[in-house]
Amino acid sequence: MLKEREYTLEKMSIIFQVLLSLGCFTLVWWSANFSAVVPIESIHELNNSLIFVALLWFLLLEQFGLGKMVRTSSYRQLFVAYFKLVSIGVAFLFVINIISGYEALNVKTLVLFSVLNLVVLTGYKNFFFLIMRFFRRRGYSIRQILVIADQGSEEYIEKIIHTKDWGYNIRGIMSGCKTINSKYKDRYKMIPERKNLKEVLDRETIDEVIYCKTDYNHDEITRFILECAEVGISFHHYTGMISKVHGKRIRSSSFSLINQLPFVTYMTTPDNYAGLKIKSAFDFFFSLVVILLVSPVFILIAIAIKLDDGGPVFFKQERVGLNGRRFYCYKFRTMVANAEALKASLMGQNEQEGPVFKITMDPRVTRVGRFLRKTSLDELPQFYNVIRGEMSVVGPRPPIPSEVEKYKRWQIRRLSMKPGITCIWQVSGRNDIPFEEWMRLDMKYIDNWSLAQDALLILKTVKVMLVGTGK
Structure with missing residues (x-):
């Protein structure tokens, strides 16, 4: 589910941003030719130019990872990334203009397009993050997760905490590590490691369990996977260890990314995001x-x-x-x-x-x-x-x-x-x-x-x- 969700949302975001860029270019072009009689050749040039823009921006958005819906960068870093994207894209369009001689790709049009496109794309992404934060803070589409951790899990917990735009809320942390308990006891519900996972799942509202221990225990992971599968809760564990679990109760397993960390996901619910x-x-x-x-x-x-x-x-x-x-x-x-x-x-x-x-x-x-x-x-x-x-x-x-x-x-x-x-x-x-x-x-x-x-x-x-x- 996570893998498909990330892939689907990323592609949808890229396509939408490409459409925004095509709209920016079309707006700039029509503004420059609004009062003039436009010959049919210029329309053909515009159509061909839009094809170049679509292909270039699709590839560049993927290359720069700007389709991702999780905000892992500051607003300044995000602006710099879009500035690089637009600069490289316009540079390619300038080269195409030299080769083809298209009037639709003249310097004035490209400069105006680059400014408008930079403003629109950064504005779109920042507005999206604001909207996501607005809904997440009001409890919409929040996924309640239980984190199972040990002394080497602090980095993973911090990364999970910073996936706020995905809508994860740590319902509790199950750990026997004093360092983990001391650091997070004031922020999250701490559950003793000796506690039976079945009891925790029955008592708490848990949507997903994330196992990020660095000290792997194959038997423990297998038991947890089956216990989660029994009640339809997704289970993720860090891919430092692959646990082979079979049975009708396990609907599917797949690789997923949670804030760039690779996890294996086991689930018994529909995964068609x-x-x-x-x-x-x-x-x-x-x-x-x-x-x-x-x-x-x-x-x-x-x-x-x-x-x-x-x-x-x-x-x-x-x-x-x-x-x-x-x-x-x-x-x-x-x-x-x-x-x-x-x-x-x-x-x-x-x-x-x-x-x-x-x-x-x-x-x-x-x-x-x-x-x-x-x-x-x-x-x-x-x-x-x-x-x-x-x-x-x-x-x-x-x-x-x-x-x-x-x-x-x-x-x-x-x-x-x-x-x-x-x-x-x-x-x-x-x-x-x-x-x-x-x-x-x-x-x-x-x-x-x-x-x-x-x-x-x-x-x-x-x-x-x-x-x-x-x-």
Whole structure:
């Protein structure tokens, strides 16, 4: 995932900067020829010049590493790098002008282009870093990491700390080194090395584990990899040692770079970075459109609930999301106002196995609630959770904390993907499916995730809503 993310973002950044440079050149050229009648030959010269600019700037941006999205240099160093790039690029264009005699590449045009391009490219990169910092400080797309370190890991920890633009937040440092503990105890949560990693992963919200010990222990690394894989958490270890781990629980392993440091990454979750970003973008815009289109339905449902028993329109409940993150999930209220208080007296009628509670003819459900559940309209407010980034349109259903506490260890891996409004379980029988099979269907979704599968599940969900098979 890290390797693909870095590669994808770097290429996208380079292409965007090339487009900015082409825009700068075109703007300068048209400004110089705005009031004149432009012959067709000049248009051909412009087109050929733009091809030269695109090729040169693409190669130079890659050569200078200016496509990287992590800020590892000062603003002055960044300006110097772009100054060198523009100077070399314009020098090549000047040579092409001497050879070809293109008027489009005359000295005046090149000078104006170089100044504008330098300002635009440095402005773009600095603005990007400011935007990234703005969102990171507000907690958007933050990856919570656990660092496993020893006395030789200080350099690695410092480098990880300085990858702020990637959105890493050190949740804790597991180490038995007094020097490491002394240096970082005031900044980060220190976890004793003797602590069981399983317990730490179960208790803390951890997205990735980074093992940067210099004193490698093959058996320890292998055990940690399997323990992380069991609950769907990515594991990275420094490539000073390659650990060979096999098994169905390990989805893939690959080389990655974390702030120029080479790591081997093991993961059991989808690693299609571009596809997951498309999924996130789709979630946001699809949910926004749904809320806007069905807003009249929202109003009608709210009126019906109020007329039915006069209680609250919405039901808010704490749920567990991605890798243990807690959030409040919203639904239209389908039960009596004191439904949670009545739950204890109905536990003997529970029809589901495992930690979940389901009754086919639940006496707590209101008249309007039965219709909303049958048509799944009670789930509509969860599109608000999707817009907030807490849920996805498609993904394993978000459980309540008390259910997660009773999960078997292999079932925790269903939290390794963002929870969704619908998934395989919703379109395959829902309450008629035993709990263990429900969990296995969620694992099947995670292990075989694709955009095509999401699209198919959305279509099947619409069919379920129209047929009205909900309970």
